[in-house]
Structure formats: structure tokens, C-alpha cells
Amino acid sequence: MEISDIFKNKKNRLDKLRRTRRKVDVEETLECKRCHGQFAKSVLKKNFMICPDCNKYFSMSAEDRIRSIADEKTFKEHLKGMYSVNPIDFLDYDKVIEKNKNRSKRDEAVITGVCKINGIKCAIAVMESQFMMGSMGTVVGERISAITEVAGKHNLPLIIFSASGGARMQEGMFSLMQMAKTSTVIEKFKENGGLFLSVYTNPTTGGVSASFAALGNILIAEPDALICFAGPRVIEQTIGEKLPEGFQHSEFLLKSGMLDMIVERQDLKETIHRILVMHNYLP
Template sequence: MNLFKRTKYLTVGNEESKDINANAEEIPTIPDGMWIKCDKCNKILYNKEVEENLKVCPNCGGYFRLNARERISLIVDDGTFKEFNENMTPKNPLNYPGYEGKIKKIQEKTGLSEGVVTGYGEIEKKPCIIAVMDSNFMMGSMGSVVGEKITLAVEKATKERLPIIIFTCSGGARMQEGMVSLMQMAKVSAALGKHSDKGLLYITVLTDPTTGGVTASFAMLGDIILSEPKALIGFAGRRVIEQTIKQELPEDFQTAEFLLEHGFVDKIVERKNLKSILATILKIHNVRDVK
């Protein structure tokens, strides 16, 4: 009869699981968020170990996504970041049903007003303007406010004669804003054109994923284009392209490595080296240290 007795299961801090195992004695529990699964190798990892490794899988080297605040903390010198336009929030230009409620819910969840954080920062004492897109906010989709915040950041960099660095991470244009969203491609690109006319430096850092209208505009306009390893970078989806050209695409198509091989990316940089590489680029371009 012992074969049919309930065994003592390990719970994961879930109230429902506790009820199911209420009769078991001294059930050990694991706090929520202690473990995380790597999507690349499917291994269950100790979350603290992953965070200490800059959110890179210690087993296979796969990259977990960073949110905007984590990215800024990793790249910018402590205490130097000054955010711009942090309270700028989107409207609903097309009266899209449920859009305002969805935006409010995501704002509460992420603590962000929109899908990009912009501001002034220093990288190893070298001043620059930074824009960091966040995939947690509607997959970093480019709506009117994302375009406006990036444009204002570029214009500030132009006015103060500073380099600008944009970390891209986006699913593309935001469908709920339709044509208004697509117009941001031209607006940001025009601002970057004026920045370039002044002989100023623009660096893009492509992270996973960078797709759609963001790829088709400012992501690929950098004077220097860097990327994290194995980042997904492309415009249309793989299946759409294959159906259009009636050909099967290479296995590594739309990866950072594929784009590097074909001249679209200048260098793939590991996350642990990114700050020092950016500082070196700024130094080469005569960006002087802040005294």
C-alpha cells in the first residue's frame, strides 16, 4: 500500500501547491524567482549566479535581456546619469480600443513611462547622450513618444556637441498608433542627419531583438554599429521573406554574426567588454574626460 501514498513534493512558493501538499510534513519551499530557465540550452539556473554574470548563461553563454535601468547601470559611470523627459507618456491618436488601459498597466508593471529611457551619462568619464530601449514595455515598440524622446535626445546631443549612443531593442513600429508610429522613422533619421552634419559621433548598439521599423531607420544609421552576440536583427520575419523570395534562408540568417559577415555590423562585443569598448571609441573620437 505504500506505493499509493502521496509523496512529499518540493514546492515553489505557490499557495495552491501548499494546499495540495498540506498533509506532507515539513515541506521545504523555494522562494519565487530563485531559479531561471535559459531559453538557449534549457538548463535551470540559479538566478543570483546569472545576475552576477551580467545576465549571461554560465552554461552555454546565452544572453538574457537587460531592461533599460540594468543596461544604464552596466554602461554608465555611477552617479552620472541624468534622465530626460522621464514623464512623457503616449496618447491614443487613433482611439485604438483598450490602448490607454494597456499602457497604464505596463507603466505600473515596469515603472517606465514609455519604451525608451534617455539621458546624459559618462562612460569612463567621457560624456555622451544615451537612449536605451526596453523590451519589457510593449516589446520596445516604437510609438510617437519613443520617437519623440529619441529625437529630443539627438537634438540635445547636437546642441551640446556630444556623441549619442542608442541601444536598440524593438519589435518594430507600434501598430496601435499606425501611421503616427511610422512617421517616427523619418523624424529620428532627420535629427540624426543634422547631428552628422555637425561632424558628431553616433554609435548604435544592437541588442536582441532589433527588428521592423527601428532596423529600417535609426538602428542602421550609426557611424559605428556594434552588436551583442547572437542578437536577432532584421526587418521582416524569416517566414515572410522566404515566402516572398521563394527560397530557403541560411540557418544563421538575421543573427548578429550573419550581419557582421555581410558588412552590416562593425563589431560584435561581449557584454562584459561593452563599457570599455565604448569608452575606447569615444577616446579615439577625441571625446574629452569630464574634469
């Protein structure tokens, strides 16, 4: 081997290392939309996906949400392996599902299961905004209905974290039917004495906000979460008027009596635990 080949190989290795390093930097760094600060994803995860500089909330994955709420190694997933089909033969819907599976690393827009929160056993559902913006199709409706029935059968409190763009248009009427389905099951659960804590995260809109998310015995929201049926731009275009600042966000809704409390993300676990103890749920 000639000396020139040695230097050439070394240069190729250095170029490859730089490309790898740049790729890792891009993957692990997120920009805050408010203050435009750049933060390592690992730093944000340790801070509950909240900007360390301006306190802006980043979107939190369902997996991270469960990790922040459930006691370690207590979560057991329910109905894993139930997949969406294409009930109305919507064009390329199968491809959209596969794309979202790959992007979110989840099989659907909600994870349901049973876990412990400070030793108290609970039924829990967490919506995944990275999967088709948490839209509610038949599988989402079935999973939420099924975990509600599990909660009723075993006398467990039910906690649902909502994050959704609403009903899933690719499933047409089958998606809209989930509003009635989930609402009916949850009302039956509450009539039988069940406790349902509904936690709004940003955003909770459309058919989800107009069905099970609004039916909690106690309605909790994260700060500055958008909670509505139709978004502010749609309303402004419809009525031709400028809406009040902060309209449809948590703080506005709390003042209007539409929420019971706003809780910082890092305080949610302890707040939920206190509510459960107050309602005689014990370890």
C-alpha cells in the same frame, strides 16, 4: 487556548512560509532557453544576464543596461514623465499601456538621458524590450529626437541601444512618422560633426532597424542578435525558400559588411570608451 489550536497555528505559519518561499524561488529563478539550466536572477545579473553554462544571452532590462554601461550615479534621465496617448482611439490601447507599465516598471519603451562612461560625458538612449517589445510610438520618437538634440547642443557623443519589434501599430501613421523624424534629427546631428554609436541588441527589427538604428557612424551588435526588417519566417513564407542558417543574425551581417563589430556584453563599456577616446572625447 487548547493544545490542538497551538499545533494548528504552527501548521498554518509553516504553510504560509512554504508558499512564500516557493513564490520567491519562482520570481528569482530564470531558465535558459538553450541549455534549460535554472539560475537565480541575482547570479545572472552579476554575469551581465548571460548564461554561465552555455553563454546564451538573456534579455537585459534598460535599467540593468544603463547600470552596466554608465559610471555609478552619473545617469540623469531626460524627458521623464512624457506619456503615450491614444491618437487614433485604438481599442483598449490605454489598458495595454497600463499593463506594460506595471510589468516593466517603466513609463515607456525607451529611457534617455546623460551619463558618464569612464568619465566621458555622453547622451544615451536605451530601449526597453519589456515595454510592448520596445515598439516605437510617438513618445519613443520624441525622446530619441530630443536626446539627439541635447547631444548636438552640448557636443556629446550619442549612444543608442536598440531592442525593438518595430513601429507600434496602435498609433498607426503617427508611429510610422517617427521613422522619418528620428532619422532626420540624427542625420542633422552627424552632418554637424556628431558621433553616433548604434548598438544592436536582440532583437532589433521593423521600423527601428529601418530608421535610426541603421544610421550610426559605427554599428555595433551583441552576439547572435536578430537584426532585420521582416523576420525570417515572414521572408520564408513570402519567397517559399529556406533561408541560410544564421540569416539576419549578427555574425551573418558582420560577414556581409552590414556591421562594424560584434562585442560581448561584458566588454561593451570598455569598447565604447576606447572608441570615444579615439574620436577625441575625453573626461
